[in-house]
Amino acid sequence: MNGRRIRIKDIAEKAGVSIGTVDRVLHNRGEVKADTKQRILKIARELNYQPNIAAQALKSPTAYRIAILIPQSYGDNLFWDQHPVGIQKAVEAVQPYTVQTRFYRYEMYNTSDFEAKTNEIREWNPRGVIFAPIMKKESDTFCHQLDDANIPYVFIDTFINNTNCLAFLGEDAFQSGRVAASLIDMGISRDKDILIVNTAKNLENTEHLNSRNQGFLSYFMDAGINIGKKISIEIPTAQADVVSNVLDPIFNQSNNIGAILVSSSRTYAVAEYLNQKGLREIFLVGYELFGKNVTYLQRRVIQFLIGQRPVEQAEKAFKKLFDYLTFNTIPEKKEFQPIDIINAENMGLF
Missing domain, CATH: 3.40.50.2300 (Response regulator)
Structure with a gap:
């Protein structure tokens, strides 16, 4: 908009809502209807809204509770043990901010276990959630529950359409x-x-x-x-x-x-x-x-x-969620990770 910094007021005018409503969405506080929230976030992305990060950083950092919901690794399938490595790297990178992460590991394709873990997450009441929505139906239900609680969430590995996810990190x-x-x-x-x-x-x-x-x-x-x-x-x-x-x-x-x-x-x-x-x-x-x-x-x-680089995937997902919670940075909806094609000749490079 003519090269000047986009303000919350500009977003509110374009969305047809009050400044207070936009402020609640961007600062993730208070209840806002899911469709209104999605419209405001979309407009903020379109206008390339950038918060005053310097001012935010001067505030006393609070403890951020972030839940991570991913499948268990078992037997010889070690893929899902790679994501915690990326999360830990990301947590160390944001010090001195205090971040409390809690992992919830569900049995792959066990819908009852998945639902039990989502209930535990809701009881913990985190500021944000990173999760792999492997099972579409049950994940869609969890997304609605997070929307109702005004808890932002980021997808890794799998993208589900028609949700209010903050961002997706993974392969196409x-x-x-x-x-x-x-x-x-x-x-x-x-x-x-x-x-x-x-x-x-x-x-x-x-x-x-x-x-x-x-x-x-x-x-x-x-x-x-x-x-x-x-x-x-x-x-x-x-x-x-x-x-x-x-x-x-x-x-x-x-x-x-x-x-x-x-x-x-x-x-x-x-x-x-x-x-x-x-x-x-x-x-x-x-x-x-x-x-x-x-x-x-x-x-x-x-x-x-x-x-599909799971460590990098998880690290980037955490950063997007953390930047949103801390600096109100609105990420791109989808960030497709590069895929690696590996054979016996080049495997030493990965």
Whole structure:
């Protein structure tokens, strides 16, 4: 607006609300209707509102309570142990501000456990929440509860549409699926079939896996060379006997499968199966560089892993939430993280 600093008054006039309402939204205090809050935040972003940070920094820092809700790591799946490392780095970076973080780890795909943890968070009454909304339906409910309590929240790993999240940090899951498709398309014959393995108990309710799958299939609809069948299956757990029970009938019935995409970080479970069965000619692509995934990448049972930098993801998510709580800085709604394409030749760089 003519190069001058945008004021709260300017936002209020454009939003058609009082200055006090804008002040409550930007300073995260008092109750404001969800739709009004979203409109004010949108206008603040459009006007590139920047608070007087110097004045804010002179105030005595208060203790900021931030809750982090992420899945448990278990067995060989160490992906979700990376995010606390990023959070800790971010907390250390904002000293001398006092930040109290509390982690709530829920069992993956266990809706009852997820809901129990969200209830615990609401009882703790944090200033803000960072969470991975893996299960769409239950996460949507939690978002409404946080909106009602006027608690800002940032998504990591997965984005859910039609929510009032302050920001999202993670990969573009749809484009990530297309990247995986392009790698496989270059690695197999055009007439070979492709198996898409989803290690999930309820794929329909798992937003990021659905988006990856949609991106993967879209590639073959408009850019891919491969004309083979695309076969999508679900495996509820990464346990070896469960994986075998699902995959054995498929390979017994068909000898035309040339590649497998594992849409989650549990690529090692399928790699173990292929290794044990001597199916080393299968072109295997999956996600995340850790643990047994690294081992099977080194052995070239896995050809490519796609990584989304979880430590950096969590660190940036914390900073966006902290800057909003402390300086009223309005972040961009989505910040897509770069994805890494890793094979046995370049894995030492990551």
